[in-house]
């Protein structure tokens with residue numbers, strides 16, 4: 001039986017209390033997770049605080065960034081270990097984790113190592129009242145101990161997206177992975193030791209949210225800032241914890257993203273794009289498209305083509321060749337998604353395809369599988385159009401005008417992402433300026449340049465990370481004024 005241990009001050013730490021980690025593929029137990037209690041979390045935070053003052057602080061930026069390159073190289077060297085850990089935890093298809101999750105996990109260290117070496121700070125020469133001169137300049141210092149609270153949908157990718165820039169800026173971190181996905185964060189501890197990252201710089205505490213490691217960590221007074229990815233209502237709880245001591249937060253939260261498809265789109269590319277954005281990772285992507293609006297002349301054709309794509313998805317275990325869709329993460333999440341499938345039917349949806357459980361056989365019958373699902377015909381007030389389902393599903397509705405498409409896209413509390421499909425590039429850019437989101441894709445989806453901003457508007461988040469925006473969060477900017 002595998003033990004998922006905490007990683008505190010460079011050492012793997014067992015605790016007296018464990019819970020089972022089950023794989024969503026067949027619900028079998030794959031390991032025991034050692035839950036961190038309040039004292040374990042305190043040990044991790046205090047180790048991180050001490051490390052802020054030690055070798056890590058004395059290290060030159062060049063040396064520190066070389067170390068982050070070494071972390072990335074070591075992830076790549078142990079690519080298969082990370083891949084199998086992610087597959088075991090999440091059940092996602094091999095093709096997805098090997099092309100997206102693990103490579104991005106490594107890239108997150110290299111990109112931010114490069115960025116910190118190349119970012120200038122402001123500097124001004126000014127006249128002083130006594131007729132002299134002064135020079136003022138900006139100085140960036142680490143924010144301190146960063147709490148990194150992570151979700152389960154893209155475990156390594158989303159964790160390193162925070163750990164990479166935090167360490168590049170000279171901070172130390174305490175990571176709280178999701179209770180559903182303890183694997184890759186723990187493995188990263190081995191990598192940190194191997195490449196010589198000083199003890200206490202990277203720490204991992206396992207457990208749940210309320211009354212567990214998540215809450216103990218975010219409430220800890222020695223945590224300087226909290227970066228969190230997860231549900232909006234969890235963000236509200238963490239924000240309340242951060243209010244004590246007025247600690248800064250960076251939040252990447254839920255979404256209810258619209259895809260807008262105009263009649264003049266490149267049809268095959270739009271279908272391929274919406275297939276990915278609605279069904280990839282079994283729909284468990286914050287940036288996913290659960291509301292699709294299609295211009296009326298191509299509505300019927302679009303619905304039929306997307307139906308064919310959904311019905312062509314191959315469900316199965318991660319390492320099975322040709323598999324394109326895995327299970328949902330947990331029994332609890334399956335219950336939630338199935339409740340939305342039931343609500344859609346009760347509200348009178350036309351179920352174009354799916355809407356239930358697929359017929360899985362053998363051990364897989366115990367896994368958390370749901371069918372990729374498409375609905376039409378619901379009013380905009382329906383629960384599956386208003387609330388984030390986080391499953392492989394979308395509702396498709398027709399629209400006539402550009403103005404109508406904008407109004408429909410914006411009629412939500414969320415504001416994370418949108419994807420627009422049209423060959424009229426002027427119209428695409430007009431929409432990009434009007435849709436209230438942090439991320440707008442035109443004729444693409446989930447295409448990312450890590451030097452650019454990432455984050456959500458409205459209830460989808462607070463702040464931006466990515467490129468220099470990450471530096472804004474992970475550093476304090478000090479103004480130094482020098483009288484000449």
Ligand code: NAD
Pocket residue numbers: 149150151152153158176177178179207208209210213214215218229230231232234235237238251252253254255285286388390416456460461
């Ligand atoms: P979640 O909010 O349930 O949990 C996220 C993390 O927070 C977990 O580690 C959990 O243990 C911890 N947590 C829960 N309650 C806590 C509390 N009171 N105090 C401290 N920590 C607590 O989210 P999830 O179910 O793991 O992930 C799915 C959600 O994440 C979806 O809403 C999705 O849209 C969102 N998400 C957003 C982005 C983005 O970039 N905007 C990316 C991925 C996922």
